[in-house]
Amino acid sequence: MSQSISCIIMRGGTSRGPYLKLSELPANRDDCALMLQKIMGSGHELQLDGIGGGNSLTSKVAMVGVSTDPAADVDYLFAQVGVKEHSVDFSPNCGNMLAGVAPFAIETGLVAAGSPVTLVRIRNLNTNKIIHAQVATPNGKISYEGDALISGAPNPAAPIKLTFLDVQGAKTGRLFPTGRVTDTIDDIAVTCIDAATPCVLIRARDLGKTGYESPAELDQDTVLLARIEHIRRQAGQLMGMGDVSNQVIPKPVLLAPARHGGDIHARYFVPHSCHKALAVTGSIAIATACGIEGSVASGLTPASAAATISIEHPSGMLELEINKNDDEEHSITAVSLIRTARKILSGTIFLP
Structure with missing residues (x-):
């Protein structure tokens, strides 16, 4: 070497x-x-x-x-x-x-x-x-x-x-690896989605949070982190990924309604601490879920049919352009953004 x-x-x-x-x-x-x-x-x-x-x-x-x-x-x-x-x-x-x-x-x-x-x-x-x-x-x-x-x-x-x-289906081969748009884990509604990267999307309020907390505040909440990790590991099993305890995917995401002019608000975990901004691949998963009826994301945004989705995160905003195939249900042909x-x-x- x-x-x-x-x-x-x-x-x-x-x-x-x-x-x-x-x-x-x-x-x-x-x-x-x-x-x-x-x-x-x-x-x-x-x-x-x-x-x-x-x-x-x-x-x-x-x-x-x-x-x-x-x-x-x-x-x-x-x-x-x-x-x-x-x-x-x-x-x-x-x-x-x-x-x-x-x-x-x-x-x-x-x-x-x-x-x-x-x-x-x-x-x-x-x-x-x-x-x-x-x-x-x-x-x-x-x-x-x-x-x-x-x-x-x-x-x-x-x-x-x-x-x-x-x-x-970036890792699992399916947009919804469990076969369902919404699943229930630990009595919490989640969306297990694989778009650019596997994620498990959770409404912040269902875990007793607003979703607007700072990354530092969330990282200090050891009880919350343990709950999120327990959900994440079960999601990995449901998504056909096996034991994900030593993997960083699927990534857990807490979602809340937008409050700064965007379409939805997010806290993205990597996976054992909160990202200080937002991962690109994670943003694609969130944006994709926003446009699919029945997902935990679609119920939080009024822009489910929009060609662009703006996601608020701890450091600001990330905007994505969504290209869909209108002839197929749940079909995203491409997603673009600026870095x-x-x-x-x-x-x-x-x-x-």
């Missing part, structure tokens, strides 16, 4: 982490996981021996390589790396880190840039789904500067349009 590896550290959406070439990583997943733990510094709350940021949102890794799929230009493998735990979960996708994949592919010569915009077709290896990314490349050079400001990121940057194709990315550092990581 190599004792060093090249990387570019980037902010992707509201996350941050190293972007690595798949060709420089072990093909064996166990060996790869061990290397990623060393890179990030897993096993220490500050990740002192690595480049992780001591938080789940900054302990993520994007791995990119040339794709063999004719429908894609590059492959993207995402890993959620444990902070205190020596763990690596390859099961989820991350739509925020996804925002940096196209810029990384252009920076490293995996994709040739056009002008003024370059389309990069990305196959996510975690879900085997295709995402199209449109990035600004004036004069054939990637540009990070712009005036697009996304909630949860501190500075404006060039917009990156992400279009998720065929979002239904940004910023290159922070390019260099070599030395492994312990």
Whole structure:
């Protein structure tokens, strides 16, 4: 195993982490996981021996390589790396880190840039789904500067349009893996949905919350976290995912009516603490559920038939454009949204 590896550290959406070439990583997943733990510094709350940021949102890794799929230009493998735990979960996708994949592919010569915009077709290896990314490349050079400001990121940057194709059944193969729009777990109505990522949607009021609490307040409520985890594990079983106690999916989401001009209000868990903003893939699951009658989300929003859904979250608002197939029930053909990315550092990581 190599004792060093090249990387570019980037902010992707509201996350941050190293972007690595798949060709420089072990093909064996166990060996790869061990290397990623060393890179990030897993096993220490500050990740002192690595480049992780001591938080789940900054302990993520994007791995990119040339794709063999004719429908894609590059492959993207995402890993959620444990902070205190020596763990690596390859099961989820991350739509925020996804925002940096196209810029990384252009920076490293995996994709040739056009002008003024370059389309990069990305196959996510975690879900085997295709995402199209449109990035600004004036004069054939990637540009990070712009005036697009996304909630949860501190500075404006060039917009990156992400279009998720065929979002239904990303992990389980079915939009509603249980076969029902609504299920009951622990006497609580939930919607178990798999759109971009598996989620279990819960009305906040059914757990004795408003849904407007801050992430810090929710993280301090150990009784609530235990209830949510119990529901999440049962949902995993109902969704055919087996024992999910060591996986980060399905993701639990608390929902409430909008109160800042959006369509619905959300608190997204990752899964044992509350996200300080909102995951891209999770937002797709929420938006999809908003348009389906009978889901726990549809009863909280007046915009169930809208072509755009605005989701309020702790850091602001996230707006998604929904493309439906009107000839088929519960058929979403694509979901688009705007993210940004910023290159922070390019260099070599030395492994312990």
